[in-house]
Amino acid sequence: MSITAIKGFNDILPAESDRWQYIEQTARRVFELNGFSEIRVPIMEKTELFRRSIGDATDIVEKEMYTFTDKGENSVTLRPEGTASVMRAFIEHKLYAQDPVAKLYYLGPMFRYERPQKGRYRQFHQIGAEITGVNAPLADAQVLNMLVQLFREIGLDEPSLQINSLGCPDCRPAYRASLVAFMEERLDRLCEDCRRRFTTNPLRILDCKVPGCIEATVGAPSVLDHLCGDCDDHFAGVKGYLDSTATPYSINHRMVRGLDYYTRTTFELVTGLLGSQSAVAAGGRYDGLISQLGGPAIPGIGFAIGFERVALLLGDKDFSRQPDLFIATMGVGERDFAFRLMHDLLRSGVRVEMEYEGKSLKSQMRRADKLGARYSVVIGENEVASGKAAFKRMKDGEQIEVPLKCEDIKKMME
RNA sequence: GUGGCUAUGGUGAAGCGGUUAACACUUACGACUGUGACUCGUACAUACGUGGGUUCAAAUCCCACUAGCCACCCCA
Numbered sequence: 231m232s233i234t235a236i237k238g239f240n241d242i243l244p245a246e247s248d249r250w251q252y253i254e255q256t257a258r259r260v261f262e263l264n265g266f267s268e269i270r271v272p273i274m275e276k277t278e279l280f281r282r283s284i285g286d287a288t289d290i291v292e293k294e295m296y297t298f299t300d301k302g303e304n305s306v307t308l309r310p311e312g313t314a315s316v317m318r319a320f321i322e323h324k325l326y327a328q329d330p331v332a333k334l335y336y337l338g339p340m341f342r343y344e345r346p347q348k349g350r351y352r353q354f355h356q357i358g359a360e361i362t363g364v365n366a367p368l369a370d371a372q373v374l375n376m377l378v379q380l381f382r383e384i385g386l387d388e389p390s391l392q393i394n395s396l397g398c399p400d401c402r403p404a405y406r407a408s409l410v411a412f413m414e415e416r417l418d419r420l421c422e423d424c425r426r427r428f429t430t431n432p433l434r435i436l437d438c439k440v441p442g443c444i445e446a447t448v449g450a451p452s453v454l455d456h457l458c459g460d461c462d463d464h465f466a467g468v469k470g471y472l473d474s475t476a477t478p479y480s481i482n483h484r485m486v487r488g489l490d491y492y493t494r495t496t497f498e499l500v501t502g503l504l505g506s507q508s509a510v511a512a513g514g515r516y517d518g519l520i521s522q523l524g525g526p527a528i529p530g531i532g533f534a535i536g537f538e539r540v541a542l543l544l545g546d547k548d549f550s551r552q553p554d555l556f557i558a559t560m561g562v563g564e565r566d567f568a569f570r571l572m573h574d575l576l577r578s579g580v581r582v583e584m585e586y587e588g589k590s591l592k593s594q595m596r597r598a599d600k601l602g603a604r605y606s607v608v609i610g611e612n613e614v615a616s617g618k619a620a621f622k623r624m625k626d627g628e629q630i631e632v633p634l635k636c637e638d639i640k641k642m643m644e
Numbered sequence: 645g646u647g648g649c650u651a652u653g654g655u656g657a658a659g660c661g662g663u664u665a666a667c668a669c670u671u672a673c674g675a676c677u678g679u680g681a682c683u684c685g686u687a688c689a690u691a692c693g694u695g696g697g698u699u700c701a702a703a704u705c706c707c708a709c710u711a712g713c714c715a716c717c718c719c720a
Contacts, residue, residue, distance in 0.1 A: 234711085289718050293645080311720085340720080345645080347714060356720060423717070434718095488719055498720090509720055536720030560678065593673080595680040608679060624680070 238344070238352025248549040249541050253384060254337065257357050257535070260380045264372070266333040266359055271315040273339060277305040283314040283519060285490025287430070294342040308341035311489070312358045313516070313532055314523075320362060321525035330363035330528050337537070349507035349539045358513075360532030362520065367467030370495045370515060373531055374468075375477055377499065377511060380535075386543050389499040389510045392482040393472075395465040397457050398493050399518065405456035406432065412450050419446035436484035452483040461494055468495055487512075491519040495531065504539055511535040554643055555621075556598035557584040558591055560610035568609050574636045580643070599624065605643060609634070 235241060242250060258268070277297050284291050296308035309315055316334055319325075325332050337357040346352060359376065361369045374391065381389055397405060410432050417425060421440040428435065436447060457465060472479055479497075487496050496514030504510070513533025521527045557572060559565045565588070572582045583601055585594045591608065598606040606622045613619040613634065620629040621642060632642045 237711085294718080342719075344718070345716090346712090347716095350719070354720070358720090506715065507719080512720060534720055539720065556680095558679075590673085591678055592676075592680080597680085599680040603680095606680075610678060612678090620679095622679075627680085629679095 236352070238346040240351055240353070245550070246541065248551075249544055249547065250537065252549040253537065253540050253544070254357070256384050257335075257337070257380055260376060260383055261335045261359055264333070264376045266335045269316055269319060269334045269336050270338075271312070271319050271336060273309055273341075274306050275309055275315055275318065277307040279314050279318055279523070280307055280310060282523060283317070283489075283491055284311065288488055288490060290342065290488060294344055296341045296343055310342045311340055312336050312338070312356055312534060313360060313491075313519070316358075316360055316532075317362075317520055317523055317525070317530065321520060321523055326363065326526060326528055330526075332362045333359070334362075335359040347506075349504045349536070349542055351538060355537035356534040357537060358532060358534035360530055362530040363528050364531075365517075365529050367464050367495075368471060370464075370468045370531055371471030371475070371477075373513070373533060374472060374479070374497060375475055377513075377533055377535075378477055381499065381511075384540065384544070386540070388503065388543070389501040391477070391479040391497060391499055392485055393468070393479050393495065393497040394482055394485040395454060395457060395461060395468075395494050396487065396492055396496050396514070397453055397461045401456055401458035401461055402453075405451065405453050408451045408456065409433065409436075413447075416446045419443075431486075433486045437486045454481070454483045464494055487514060491516040491522070493517045497533070499535075501539075501543060504542060507536075507539060509536070510539045510543065550602075551581065552602035552604065553583040554581045554604050555583070555639070556594075556601060556603035556606040557582065558594035558598065558606060558608045559585060560591065560608070562588070564609045564611070564614055567614050571609075571634060571636075575639065578636055578640060580636075580640060 261268075277295070280295060281291055286292075290310050295310055298306055300306050316336055320332060320334070335358065338355065339353050340356050341353055343352060344350060359373065361373060374393070378391060381387065396402065410428075413420070413428055413432055413435060417428060420428070420435065420443050421438065424435045424438050424440070424443050427438075435443065436450060438444065438447075454465070469479075469481075482498075485496060485498060492514040494515040494517065497512065498509045499511040500508045501510050502508065511533055513531070515529065515531040517529040520530060555575065557568045559568045565584075568584050572584050575582045583598075583603065585597065589597075595606065603624055606624060607613075607619045609619055617635075618631055618633050621632050621639070622629045630642060632638050
């Protein structure tokens with residue numbers, strides 16, 4: 231038995247990587263348009279970073295991290311998400327000293343030890359963006375609008391935006407208490423998982439998909455009714471800006487987050503097309519995170535997009551690049567000639583392919599067709615001698631005589 | 645961590661106890677000794693995830709293992 235990849239770790243083969251590049255390039259373009267710069271952070275961090283940011287009691291930290299002890303006896307962890315590293319770097323390099331308002335994006339692999347299934351892998355990829363230093367709801371709205379714009383430009387308008395507010399450390403405890411009181415009375419109607427959640431994370435019960443639980447929790451107190459004045463104003467501001475830019479969204483007061491650092495605005499881009507993995511992108515505000523990690527009291531907001539899930543939504547769409555020209559040759563001498571011609575054309579930006587081995591003309595033409603070349607040309611003794619050749623437009627077979635010179639060939643192809 | 649389903653070539657698959665392991669795609673070569681797409685021909689699994697067992701006979705039945713998928717949990 232030959233060696234295979236690790237469970238949940240996937241190879242991205244050419245057919246798929248074309249699609250990935252399309253997503254990545256579109257994301258970079260949209261982010262840069264919005265004034266974001268890329269930050270590249272390591273894929274491994276001290277374990278402590280994730281414990282402090284994501285939260286000790288979360289599932290991610292409790293049972294899903296790839297944590298090791300390295301040769302220097304340090305506990306290190308393959309990052310399960312990106313925000314913690316970005317904020318660690320923001321603090322470590324004192325980026326806030328230059329300008330507390332930073333707009334950063336990142337992309338790369340993340341690692342979570344979960345049972346793989348559709349749209350969920352142990353090594354998966356995220357593209358994320360963060361804005362620090364802005365309290366105003368305007369920042370929330372810009373982040374959301376950018377996210378929506380990105381999906382539009384990728385060509386996906388199916389995922390819909392859901393927003394919520396989780397309040398802040400001032401108002402959340404009271405909400406939690408009233409929710410617990412409400413649930414306590416209906417404990418017997420909840421599923422087993424929810425009864426467990428009642429003690430571990432009562433907010434999660436709102437997110438349960440079991441019909442009985444949905445029924446039992448009808449009329450449960452909503453976070454949105456328990457926001458303090460400031461949080462309420464903030465959320466109203468966000469909604470106002472989304473309305474004023476005609477960004478479609480719906481409010482889901484039952485939306486919960488799996489990471490502890492979120493405050494106020496939270497959101498998800500959800501789809502019905504990926505089975506149980508409905509979130510394609512998600513994020514929120516994390517006003518306490520930077521100070522919690524030892525930095526100054528600077529707020530932040532951001533999101534992460536699940537790369538694999540976006541790729542899945544794009545389906546089998548073909549994003550491969552076709553050659554502009556395929557050069558077929560008759561003999562060894564012509565092949566040398568063609569190689570020099572190809573070299574010149576490549577240097578001037580024409581996408582050229584040729585046959586490397588001495589295959590029959592028939593098989594060379596077949597290859598030209600298979601590669602989807604726009605034009606083909608056959609170079610034999612006559613062509614080398616005359617310096618001219620018949621260029622064939624593959625889609626209709628029309629042939630045009632053109633000199634075998636870079637400039638003439640380029641012109642002909644326009 | 646829990647459950648369900650599936651495992652035949654590069655791919656999609658037929659096969660249901662005795663077959664040269666069908667068919668299609670892909671690939672290679674040819675029909676056409678200087679021209680692709682359509683057509684036609686030829687070649688391409690000593691082999692049916694691995695290990696046991698039942699049987700005169702197993703890809704086909706049984707068991708175990710392994711892997712993959714999907715779902716739960718959780719999440720992007």
